[in-house]
Amino acid sequence: MLQAVLFADVTNSTKLYETVGDDEAKRLVDACLDILRDVTAFFGGRVVKTLGDEVMCVFSGADAAAEASCEMQNRLSEDELATRHGLSIRIGFHVGHLIEDNGDVFGDAVNTASRITSLAKGGQTITTETAAAAMSSDLRDLTRNMGRFAVRGKAESIAICEVVWQAENLTMISDRLPMTLPPPTISLRLVYQGGSLTLTPEDEAVVIGRERSCRIRLSVPCASRTHARVEFRRDKFVLSDTSTNGTFVQADGEKEVALKREEFILHGNGRICLGHRLSEGSADLVWSVRTYQ
Incomplete structure (x- = not known):
């Protein structure tokens, strides 16, 4: 059975942390994420995971994902605190066969949804032509063809559509998206x-x-x-714990974090311990994230 996987990412949160401080920024971002969770549940979806300022959701099909995406955008655009601080969301979704394991989902549809989300701007929802074709006619009428775009990890370009969620967006779309993704500027050792x-x-x-x-x-x-597993998702390397005893991570200058079926964004330099704390023995792995031009 085909399902829809959707990524919704709160934009401008990095700047928010710099301007209002960690505690207030987290409170504001969490309020946005709560809205996304509520909308997901209302449309019969499930939040698979939350990673920083992003949620990954699964819906029964393209219609539910499209309706949820429009409601998410509307709710955030009407939220006074979010708009006052310049917060918005970018959304991408795709349909396909999903592989489920321990509450998580995997597969090409997940990868495609994640990667096209990177093409969206704040306040914009994009999907694939494949997902648009799976929508009912009234929802399909809300989409506008954006053309074909090169997507990292795909041998062929993908036909992309925008889901227009407010009337004033029904204008001719020109140069809204880059024709290609920029080359990789990050590596993990x-x-x-x-x-x-x-x-x-x-x-x-x-x-x-x-x-x-x-x-x-x-x-x-x-x-x-x-x-555990390490993968590149969107613009970051992510460590996911899949163990019985947990994974303990410590980035330089930060406190040790215990992961139990949770995820951690690898940044800077740090140490990873499998099933034990750093104080109980030496690190099992050392990581270093490097950016380059």
């Missing part, structure tokens, strides 16, 4: 006992654990067979 690995945005996800099939195989007593 993982150093561990017995080797090292450097990842770029084009690389596949890396599984870490005791299992022989893991790309990074570590003989750590309290580690699970498939303990």
